[in-house]
Amino acid sequence: MEVSYCFIILASLFFCFILKSLLNSIHRSSLTKSPQKLPPGPRRLLILSDLPWLRNNFIDFMKSLRRLRAQHGPIFTLRIGPRTSIFIASHDLAYKALIQEGATFADRPSSPGSNQHTISSAPYGPTWRLLRGNLMTQILHPSRVKSFSQSRKHVLQHLINKLKIESESSGDDHAVRVVDHFRHAMLSSLLSMCFGENLEEEVVGNVEKMMRAALVSSSTRFSVLVFFPARLSETLFPNRWKKLEEAKTSRERVLAPLIRARALKQNNNKSNGNNVVCYVDSLLNLSMTEDAAPGRKLSEREIVGLCSEFLNAGADTTATALQWIMANLVRHQDVQDKVFEEIKRVARVEEEEFVREEDLKKMTYLKAVVLEGLRRHPPVHLPIPHAVTSEVTLEGHLVPRDASVVFMIADMGWDPEVWDRPMEFDPGGSWMGEWKALILVGIRGSRWCRLGRGEGSVPGLVCLCCIWSILWRIW
Template identity: 50%
Template structure:
């Protein structure tokens, strides 16, 4: 009996020692020590703009792969091109999941039926495939050409009206409104009145800009709802306002579809594609709140990112008139001179001949990525990266801006030089998807790469080309366009571009 007792005890001790050995054997990525609770509160209250400064300082000490601990969560940050490629391309399946949602995210998205937040699996594949094939496929782009022309004409008229009443024009508001009109039209199939557009834009922006204020509710939700009850009520109110604005539009569109009131030649809207989707894991259709969240995601993903990128590009063309002049020469070489002619917009097929335009857009995305981080990834199993073990369920993010500013990859990285993206002597175009290698990733990379990549590039090229062809963009008198590194830490410029715009052609 004693023999068996000692054997069992020995086996238990051996297993315990083996487990402890394995635990310490895990060579986790380096990072700063954090005091429990105190450290958690410090990190949670940090805005993203400050976090980026801190991570950049930590990188000089710990290297391009580092880990922060917040409570039980392990946050891994990657700032290396080769490591990003290894993670997102070579180990794509392991790095393609999303971390568990925060408490505030569950309030606005209870079932997590969004492409950006859904777990990596059948439901995510269905939603992403639907968007990619039905709305974002290049073959579908032509059907939205009239919408783009309508929005561009509206933007031109708004800029002209503003230039008549102001010495210089603050352009960001006009860019955001134009992009929002375009995305609303693609989402609901309607050209809504300005009041309706403003209503949707207001509630969407309220949720987007308000969520950092609600972050404190995620630390201890049960207590936070009591201590910060005003913020809790504000979050609930924003959610209700979103329902009040978006649900009537969805119901109106679905009613028209069910009653067969749509013209046979009508353009397919995003909401149309969501009606009959069958969720593979639940064998049911999407309910109204889930359709609303997908529509909200569609609007948010394509508005601020594209309008911010457009503003940065135009700001550089204002700051560097020789680049603007070179682009204008390329445009006139393709479509002819615009001087003393009637307003004619550049057609989308002409964009394919404008290589310098494409280089300018890519350089704008490299130098000023709209987002300095991607949406967080979660690893589904332990995986080794550069000699370190990334533990299962760790949250992983990538320092997008730093990848595009790395002097080891880019010569004079803080300079705006579109020429670096002109095709080489081999004629090989730059691979922005990062499948071959990752040099920059403004749209992410791998299996979770932004599905709207191609559409975003088209919108940027289309609007930049027409805005340069129709107007000459001049800095505000006595003004200095601030494109310093300090400006890079906000998703929207702290001092939005103001410029004088001079029409190159007669506009009636």
Template identity: 45%
Template sequence: METWFTITVSLCLIFLLRALFSLLQKSCTTKISNPLPPGPTYIPIITPIIWLTKSVSQIEPTLQNLHTKYGPIVTFHIVSRPTIFVNDRSLAHQILIQNGSVFSDRPKSLPIEKILNSNQHNISSGSYGPTWRILRRNLTAEMLHPSRVRSFAQTRKWVLDVLLERLKLDIKSNASIKVVDHFQHVMFSLLIFMCFGQRVEDEILDDIEKAEHTLFLSFKRFYVLNYWPRITKFLFRKRWEELLKLRSNQEVVLVPLIRARKEAKKSGLCNDDNNNPRAYVDSLLDLKLPNEGQRNLDEGEIVTLCSEFLNAGSVRVIL
């Protein structure tokens, strides 16, 4: 037993030292070939572990202190790769407006993000290119155009009636009411209708909101899985399984709505009029990706885009 323990510890130390030397060598090479703006010293392995223990709210005060010390442009390693923060309006204008084409692209997603965004097949984190442009153009033309917004006027009236009815019932049974809960409920009902073209029962609505909300709140727990995925998948196996389970729950509640709308389209029941306006998922089912062999989006990618639509449009109060 002691022999096996010694061998296991030795192997772990070997892999740890090898990874440390590799990161140090890579860090030194990067500094020589691509000099970055000033910032605090990055220590491989140790720095990421320190930031894993901190909350997102602690980053802003730290950045303010770093800008005071290093100037308006600071290189800061929150995760393994460097992030550059700009705290000057004129410099931000030069970067984002005057040289937007140079700095507009987005980095490749981290391992856990690839699962949740279907390998960057979404708008908020997708790499700029043909796929991102067609997804963004589709959302803008099919859902955000003023004529499309007007087509959901009757749906908004229905949602308003539901809100008033819920408030009346709550007033009769309670001395005080929490208005924000009712607003969130009807807002999510509206978004579900715009996304899937149908009204759903409260039970299904609650399941969808729970799946989205739980995944949103749990995201920070999975950051550690981005470091050496081959190792962390083994060391944090239960956490990895939890991530996959949350993604599975998301698909379980959304895929039936996608398939139902797909069947309705095949049956010719989806007429683009005021009584049955074109839903977001209709446009996604018709969409083809030109740079990927003119293929249609698969169910997982449609789930990702529908989730993005619901989260962007809903207002969440997190205590």
């Protein structure tokens, strides 16, 4: 009997979903009769056309997107479930959306299990401006970044020592898996910025395990949840929602004690006149400006979410970028030699010394190597989707309020119409002069799609220290 009831309930939900999809299709078709139309895309036959997309892994999904881009052009529409996604794969369109119409495209679509109190999930408005402003002024401002230079030096020394020890002890027949060391080093550095001190190896390891498990789950178990409304997906995928809650609980179990310890230390520092500020300090002192509860402090769970966002944004992405950059330096010995010569010419340090961070901005070829690595092997192919604050027209196409806008940044860097030999790693190519001009005048009119402020500094610092201390070679 219970099985029959469950079947009836599921069948009813399935029928309602199909009916809603049909009504949405009729509504969207009415839009196409207006002068403003959605970008072109594949025809949708109710829920049946969604099934192949939901089964695809990420690699197959990207291949399908590239076929659609070749068929429909640099802007196209894809409907999966009740959601409409608009994909942009053109530098010019990305510039118009993110720069010329930046405020309009600054919103975010809702995501499953999110209270929208992180920078990457908050809708465009007072909360987003407050959280982003706090991060940029309190942590990512150049003066703040400089205050953590000793911590970065400690992490780099530890990284170099570990690489040397493993290389010497493993023998010639064993390759060192550098990406694990890079990830651990990046996470250690970010944790010191987040919690104000160099944490013990065991603590860093626990955070790393938690983040790795969450990353694997989000790319496999939880990806399907974004295509359905929360209530419907809770009914269709109860086990995945349970796992999502378990992942959030695990995150709180690991990070909350560190936040409490820092809060206690902050109180002691106030009485001692110690003014060292880390990310958690700024979040503990932050007062929200929401109309519902102006002046309230962030809850512990909200601080956990913001710390997790900060760590996730920098650890794996930077480690992945470093892995590809170093692999290309091993493969292209001429590029490695040029970087090494530039370090000797600019830094003028002894063999056992670290290169100074202030010398980074003088190393134009190293910057070109890092930027070329980010172009050829971007750590993120599809960044977090955007949404528009109000209905807008882009290149004659309608971008509705409820649509997700996704920028295909990897494909922008591989566009053969823009780049000569786009699939080759060539930091000294014909565009080197354009890149130098980019440093002086900014991104207007450029072929580069920036990922954020100072995206080359950390990979560049680790890269040059590894080259200078070890001199990577194919033995």
